[in-house]
Every structure is written in structure tokens, then in C-alpha cells.
Amino acid sequence: xxxxxxxxxxxxxxxxxxxxxxxxxxxLAAGFEVVLAARSLSxxxxxxxxxxxxxxxRPIEIDVTNDTSIQEAAAALxxxxxxxxxxxxxxxxxxxxxxNILTISRDLLDLTMNTNAFGPIQVVQAFLPLLEKAPxxxxxxxxxxxxxxxxxxxxxxxxxxxxxxxxxATIMLAxxxxxxxxxxxxxCPGWVRTDMGGASAPRSPEQGADTAIWxxxxxxxxxxxxxxxxxxxxxx
Numbered sequence: 001x002x003x004x005x006x007x008x009x010x011x012x013x014x015x016x017x018x019x020x021x022x023x024x025x026x027x028l029a030a031g032f033e034v035v036l037a038a039r040s041l042s043x044x045x046x047x048x049x050x051x052x053x054x055x056x057x058r059p060i061e062i063d064v065t066n067d068t069s070i071q072e073a074a075a076a077l078x079x080x081x082x083x084x085x086x087x088x089x090x091x092x093x094x095x096x097x098x099x100n101i102l103t104i105s106r107d108l109l110d111l112t113m114n115t116n117a118f119g120p121i122q123v124v125q126a127f128l129p130l131l132e133k134a135p136x137x138x139x140x141x142x143x144x145x146x147x148x149x150x151x152x153x154x155x156x157x158x159x160x161x162x163x164x165x166x167x168x169a170t171i172m173l174a175x176x177x178x179x180x181x182x183x184x185x186x187x188c189p190g191w192v193r194t195d196m197g198g199a200s201a202p203r204s205p206e207q208g209a210d211t212a213i214w215x216x217x218x219x220x221x222x223x224x225x226x227x228x229x230x231x232x233x234x235x236x
Contacts, residue, residue, distance in 0.1 A: 005031035005217060009081050009134075013037045013062055013123060014091030016047035018194035019142065022209035023088055023216075028053050030217050032086070035077060037062040039091075064091045064119030065111075074126035083133035086216045089120035089166075090142040094159050094196045101157040109158050116162035121169050132180055139177075140215045141170050143186040143227065148236055167227060167236050174225030183224035185215045186236075190229065 010027045014020040016038035024034045024047075034057045038044040044059030051057055060077060063069040077084070093115045095108060120141055124131075131137040145151040147163025167186050174184040189208030193201040214231050226233050 008032050008085040009035065009083065010086035010088065010216060011035040011037055011060070011077070011084060011127065012088040012090055013064055013120075015088075016043045018196065019189050019192055019205050019208045019212075020088070020090040021047060021050075022205035023090060023212050024057065025051060026206070026209055026213035027086070027216060028056055030213065032216075033057070035060050035081075037073065037091070039063050062091070062123070064089075064123060065114045067122055070119075070122050070126045074130070077127070078130060081130065083137075084127055084130035085134045085137055087124065087127055087131060087137075087139045088142065088212055088216065089123055089140070090212070091119065092116045092142065092162075092196070094156075096156045096159050099157065101154040104157045109161070112158035112162045113165065116159070117165035117169060120166060121173075124173060131182055135181070136221060137180075137182045138216055138221075139173065139182065139184045140212050141166050141184070141186045142212060143167055143170070143188055145188045145190075145229065145234075147186075148188075148227070148234065150235070170227070171225050171236070178224065181221075183219075183221040185219065185224065186227045187211045187215060188227070188229040188234065 010032045012020050012023050015024045015036035036044050037060045041061040048054045048057045060073050062073045143166050144163040146160045147167045152160045170186040190203045192203045192208035227236050
């Protein structure tokens with residue numbers, strides 16, 4: 001545990017399972033108090049019961065595709081904490097099975113973009129007043145190598161486009177929030193054994209979470225706006 005991080009507040013969207021849950025575990029081990037956000041309050045509460053230090057976590061309901069849900073969550077958290085040191089935009093979907101760029105529907109594109117790209121932007125906007133009250137707050141966007149220009153695949157259309165957009169939003173948010181001293185990073189967790197990644201993926205959720213935890217705790221703020229995998233900068 002890092003004594004300097006004790007009592008700091010972090011929120012993780014999609015924190016109930018997979019990489020998000022592993023990020024929550026890592027942040028708790030580092031000394032943070034964690035707000036675990038899931039699509040339902042019951043899911044968030046159930047996940048907290050599986051954490052090693054459940055007394056240092058609080059549940060909150062956020063559907064990142066619903067602006068009312070985001071705003072209500074931010075309003076509720078403002079009643080519970082004074083400031084927010086870290087925001088991890090982890091919630092996401094990967095719905096491209098059986099489609100490609102020539103067959104995908106507008107509805108599926110809308111769903112993925114709203115969840116993976118537009119949702120994180122709205123979450124940042126809603127929680128910004130709390131982030132601004134913390135010294136040197138950090139935002140970490142969980143992206144993907146599929147969102148890099150050299151990683152785009154015609155067979156994973158909505159996911160690639162959504163993560164490409166999230167990467168662009170990371171660059172813009174970093175520039176917009178620099179005057180407030182808020183750092184913004186994007187990271188690729190790699191191919192991880194989760195509901196999304198499948199059982200054959202080579203990485204554990206803990207391995208996938210490592211870079212996000214590092215960006216939230218140790219990385220230099222001078223790296224704001226950059227894209228990372230395995231704690232190393234990679235190209236957008």
C-alpha cells in the first residue's frame with residue numbers, strides 16, 4: 001500500500017467483473033477508496049462483497065449509455081465524497097460477432113459508439129466538478145489496440161470505430177483539462193480472459209488491469225494525452 005494514496009477516491013465504471021473488477025482490486029491494494037460502478041446497484045453491491053476490503057468500497061449505479069443515469073450517479077456521489085482523484089472509464093461492449101464493415105447496421109454502430117466512446121465523454125463531464133476539487137486528478141480510458149490506426153479491422157467494425165473515437169477523445173480531453181491539472185490517458189489491456197475476451201485469451205484480468213492501475217497511481221502527469229500498453233507508450 002502506498003501511504004500517499006490512502007483515502008484517495010477512485011471510481012471505476014464497469015467495475016463489477018473482468019478488467020474493471022481487477023482494477024478495483026488493484027486500486028484498493030494501493031490505498032484508494034473505490035466507487036464500484038455497475039449497470040445496476042445490485043450488481044455493484046454483489047461485486048463489492050467479493051472484494052478483499054469491501055469496507056473501503058461503495059456501490060453506485062451507472063448506465064453509461066443513459067445521460068440521466070450518469071447525472072444521477074454524479075449527483076449521488078457529490079453527497080458522499082468531497083473530491084474524486086481518479087476516474088477509470090472501463091465500461092464497454094464488443095458486439096461485432098457475425099458482422100463486418102459492409103454488413104453492420106446503424107443500430108449496432110449506435111450502441112457501441114454510445115457505450116464505448118460517447119459514454120466516457122459524458123461521464124467525464126458529469127464527474128468533472130469532483131475531479132476539479134482533487135489535486136492532480138487522473139482519468140484513464142480503457143481502450144484497445146483495435147482503436148489504433150494500424151489496428152483497425154473491417155471484421156470488428158463498431159468496436160474498432162468506438163475505440164478509435166475514444167482515443168481521439170482522450171487527446172482532446174487531455175488538452176482541454178491541462179489548465180485544471182487533470183491528466184488523461186488511454187490504455188490497451190491486451191487480450192484478456194473475460195466475458196468479452198473469451199476463455200482462450202492469454203492474459204488474466206489482473207494483467208489487463210496493471211497498466212490502468214499504474215496510470216492511476218504512478219505514471220507522470222507529463223504523459224497526459226498518450227496511449228499505453230504494458231506501461232509503455234504506443235502509437236495511436
